[in-house]
Amino acid sequence: MSAASQARPPTLEDVARVAGVSRATVSRVINTTRNVDPVIQETVRRAIAKTGYTPNTAARSLVTRRTGTIALVVSGAGDFGGDILVDPFFGRVASGIISALRPRGIYPLLMFADTPETRAHVVDHLRQGNADGALVVAIHSADPLPAMLVAANVPSVLFARPTRPLPISFVDLAHREGGRLAVDHLVARGCRRVATISGPLDVPASQERLAGFREAWVGHGNPEAPFVEGNFTLDSGERAMERLLAEHPDVDGVFAANDLMASGALHVLRDHGRRVPDDVAVIGFDDSSAATASRPALTTVRQPVEDMAAEMASLLLDRIGRQDRRVTSVVFEPTLVVRQSA
Amino acid sequence: MSAASQARPPTLEDVARVAGVSRATVSRVINTTRNVDPVIQETVRRAIAKTGYTPNTAARSLVTRRTGTIALVVSGAGDFGGDILVDPFFGRVASGIISALRPRGIYPLLMFADTPETRAHVVDHLRQGNADGALVVAIHSADPLPAMLVAANVPSVLFARPTRPLPISFVDLAHREGGRLAVDHLVARGCRRVATISGPLDVPASQERLAGFREAWVGHGNPEAPFVEGNFTLDSGERAMERLLAEHPDVDGVFAANDLMASGALHVLRDHGRRVPDDVAVIGFDDSSAATASRPALTTVRQPVEDMAAEMASLLLDRIGRQDRRVTSVVFEPTLVVRQSA
DNA sequence: CCCCAGTCGGAGAGCGCTCTCCAATGACTC
DNA sequence: GAGTCATTGGAGAGCGCTCTCCGACTGGGG
Structure with a gap:
């Protein structure tokens, strides 16, 4: 055992010798690349098991020009x-x-x-x-x-x-659609004064989520809603919520462009004595682990990651x-x- | 450019031809495996740059029996x-x-x-x-x-x-030492009735943290402290804290065997109207991202990961x-x- | 009975590299 | 000036595998 593990690992050649066939045949059995007589196949398989053979990846990829790795x-x-x-x-x-x-x-x-x-x-x-x-x-x-x-x-x-x-x-x-989903839910809950915490606006996904939110909100016959730009971190969510609360103390619904920022918003709302969702409804985005870890757990727009x-x-x-x-x-x-x- | 990117990638042979030396010399330059005349080295380097040569990993590891990957x-x-x-x-x-x-x-x-x-x-x-x-x-x-x-x-x-x-x-x-660190801090804060939320007891690290905690606590002249076993998840931390609060409502210090459970304890304490750290001090373990994400941020035993x-x-x-x-x-x-x- | 198509195993080249030898050169000693 | 030795370049084997040929054998049709 110890000696075996020290020795040079078995090669195709070794298997071929044990099985009494050529290297090519063993290769064909392993790669099922062409018909091989079932009896011979069985012999080869037994030889593989006996020798404990395992193909050498480097040798294989040298000729196939594939690594099998991504x-x-x-x-x-x-x-x-x-x-x-x-x-x-x-x-x-x-x-x-x-x-x-x-x-x-x-x-x-x-x-x-x-x-x-x-x-x-x-x-x-x-x-x-x-x-x-x-x-x-x-x-x-x-x-x-x-x-x-x-x-x-x-x-x-x-x-x-x-x-x-x-x-x-x-x-x-379809990020835009995600923004729409959030608005529809907020509206259905009866929210009248909503705001949104967007992601960094140089990211296409952020733009789309924001656009979807605005379009849908206005589409429901509402005036433009306020928004603050965040950067997808918990801290930025907290800062954004603080500002939103300062500028729009009567807000009753918030859509954050990701769960982490929504989670930050939750912290701030609680610190300000607002009950969620009774006083303010909060919706996140992603459905990441932050959504279930938050208290209360976040209603969120799920990406099927x-x-x-x-x-x-x-x-x-x-x-x-x-x-x-x-x-x-x-x-x-x-x-x-x-x-x-x- | 397009044609070049389609063609077979350059090999050592190609570089050698361009540089007017042998394959071995190029290899030596690349691997700095032996002295090579500086002038020739320079020629080779230029040839490498010119051809855009990049060593073929498969070929190399076939002979060296090393992949350079772990x-x-x-x-x-x-x-x-x-x-x-x-x-x-x-x-x-x-x-x-x-x-x-x-x-x-x-x-x-x-x-x-x-x-x-x-x-x-x-x-x-x-x-x-x-x-x-x-x-x-x-x-x-x-x-x-x-x-x-x-x-x-x-x-x-x-x-x-x-x-x-x-x-x-x-x-x-040194997990045991970690438990001791937590106790010393709790004691220094003046905590008199502490409890601990341990990790799963079949994990050596959990045992050690618990043992360190107990030893140190008793070492400070205190009677045995209560503990509840958790499983390192947020939920288990919440459940454990609920139980601790039910059985020992006068607890004023908690040591959780990881930050996630400490974070869960924080949730429960807040729900029960206990102020942290004034009413109950909480210490976590790991110094993971959960420690900084918690509100209040967790005092914790840091592993220098x-x-x-x-x-x-x-x-x-x-x-x-x-x-x-x-x-x-x-x-x-x-x-x-x-x-x-x- | 012969020929041809079809099936399947083996031989051998070669993938791109490293590394052991060997040879050539020059420096140095005596 | 001849011999010794260190230094450095080249030739070529071979790492373990795949895959193209080629050849042997089989069976069926004419």
Whole structure:
């Protein structure tokens, strides 16, 4: 046992010798690449089991030019100090992607990129053939990485539409519709004086959520509603809510562009003695873990992240498998999850 | 440009031809493996730049038997539904490891393992040479993965000491000391009737934190303090606090074995109209993002996760680099971070 | 009975790299 | 001036695998 574990691991050649066939035949059995006589197949399988053979990935990818690995690139996490995984929304995207890959026996190479150097390094790493393609979660809208990947000819799929058109696949949400969903619920609850805490306005998703909110609110025959710009963090949600309360003390409904900011709003409302949802109804966005962790739990616009992640994986694997250059994108519909806050 | 990106990527051979030297010389320049005449070095570098050469990882690792990749294995996350990354503590461990690896230009292969099948798959993947070693974060104490890795001869480093002795390196915290730190602070604040919410008692770290707490409390001349067992989740912290309050309404200090449970305790205390820290002081453990996100922010026993993660990476890379079988472990000291809750 | 198509195993080239040898050169000693 | 040795470039084997050929064998039709 100990001796065996020290020895050179068994190769195809070894298996072939034990099975009394050629290397090619063993390879064919393993890859089911052509018909092989069932009897011989069985012999080979037994030889594989006996030798404890396991294919050498490096040798295989040297000839196939495939690694069977894909990269999960999180770009622009710099300001989060590398703790981006802990962000309830991005963490969920990452987990979703990982879970979607798992049934296919693929483990992602996890790469962070924020500075120009790390971005270049990531692209190099990919060009060196360490992965067959990349699933990219870019936090900032102006991220240059997607364009670099296109230039380097690395098959990629983005989470969220790139700011400027690019020949690259992506998966996105109908954010505008999400804003509308929130308004409809607030209106149905009888809210008359609503406000919204938007995400950073240079992010397309933020713009869309805000636009959807405004359109729907005005569409219900209301005057324009106030809004404050946040940056998707808990703190910014608190600050925004403070300001909203100061400027519009009679507000009775708030739509925040993500759960973290909604959660911050909840803190401030409580500190000011407002009951949620009785005095003020609050709706978040994402349906991340922050939504269920909040007290009261957040009513929120859900992004089907797991489905979106699975779609990203499918799009990428299709693209890699078919070797075509075609670019396909998919847009998902949000749904409203009603909990206690509205 | 477009034509170039379609063509077969340049190889060492191509660079050698352009530079007018042999393949071996180019390889030597790239790997700085032996003295090469500075003039020739320069010529080679220029040829590399000109051709846009990038080494083929597969070919390289076929001969070196190294991949330059290491695996980050999260084991036993099943009950977290794959969202383990979002857990403020484990997410921090993962981020810490990733950040520690980054300066070395290494991107980890992210692997989850919870069922027997996935565990076997992970070990197979590792044996196939997809990574040179593994950094393992095992959630449950009885996790069989570490033993499997030892058996498969995969160089590994664990986060936290394995329950039963195993010839495997690990990085851990002096949990007992952490419990003591919490007690000392509570006592210094003048708390007289304290209680603790422990983690699951089959986890060594939970036992140690509890033991440290008890020893220190009794050491200060107090009678035994009550405790309730939790399971490290927010919900369990809430339930435990409810029970504590019911059975010991006069409690004036609580030590929870992690921040999430402390956060749950905070919710319950507020619901019961207790002011924190005036009526009841609360101390958490970990110093995870949950500590700063709580209101009031949690005073907590900090684990230096970033340092611990960096140490894991160092231990593993040393072990891989030196090819020795030696097993080294490091235990870190906790510190108390004082915020508002105590 | 022969021929041809179809089926399936084996031989061998080659993927891109590293690394061991070997040879050539020059420096230095005696 | 010859021998020794350190220094540095090149040739070529070989890492473990896939895949294209090729050849052997089978069966069925004319």
